[in-house]
Amino acid sequence: MLELNLFSYLPKLNKRFVVPDKVQERAQALLLRFSKMRGLIVVMDGVEVMRVNKSLAEFSRKNGISLQESHAIYLAKKMNGVLLSDDKRTRQVAKVHGVPAAPSVSLLVLGRDVGVLDEQTFRSLLGRLGSIPLQIPRGLLG
Numbered sequence: 001m002l003e004l005n006l007f008s009y010l011p012k013l014n015k016r017f018v019v020p021d022k023v024q025e026r027a028q029a030l031l032l033r034f035s036k037m038r039g040l041i042v043v044m045d046g047v048e049v050m051r052v053n054k055s056l057a058e059f060s061r062k063n064g065i066s067l068q069e070s071h072a073i074y075l076a077k078k079m080n081g082v083l084l085s086d087d088k089r090t091r092q093v094a095k096v097h098g099v100p101a102a103p104s105v106s107l108l109v110l111g112r113d114v115g116v117l118d119e120q121t122f123r124s125l126l127g128r129l130g131s132i133p134l135q136i137p138r139g140l141l142g
Contacts (some may be wrong), residue, residue, distance in 0.1 A: 010046030020052045020071035029033045050075060061140045073099055105129060
């Protein structure tokens with residue numbers, strides 16, 4: 001999302017996007033570094049931050065995922081939401097614990113399906129995703 005600057009599309013999707021405070025802390029550090037590298041300012045628009053008052057260190061250690069990922073799974077489960085993660089292991093852990101999970105490329109598909117992204121923009125963003133080490137379903141590559 002950061003690499004493609006997808007944050008500007010989130011408010012247009014008419015969905016609620018919530019991240020736990022631990023993820024927000026990490027995202028702020030990445031945004032600052034990314035902004036300095038690119039010489040631009042990136043703002044996380046359309047994302048609500050929620051405080052998770054639960055220690056998930058043991059869950060994190062047992063499942064081999066980061067504390068931020070544990071918080072995201074916990075919040076998705078608590079809110080009856082869908083976890084968006086590009087990490088396959090994190091999505092697997094989420095699904096084992098009853099939390100639906102999808103890669104962030106699903107936001108592009110949703111954007112195209114609801115008319116926020118036209119086909120040309122969708123294809124352009126999908127092509128740019130190919131330069132990032134992510135798995136893109138073959139069916140999307142057309």
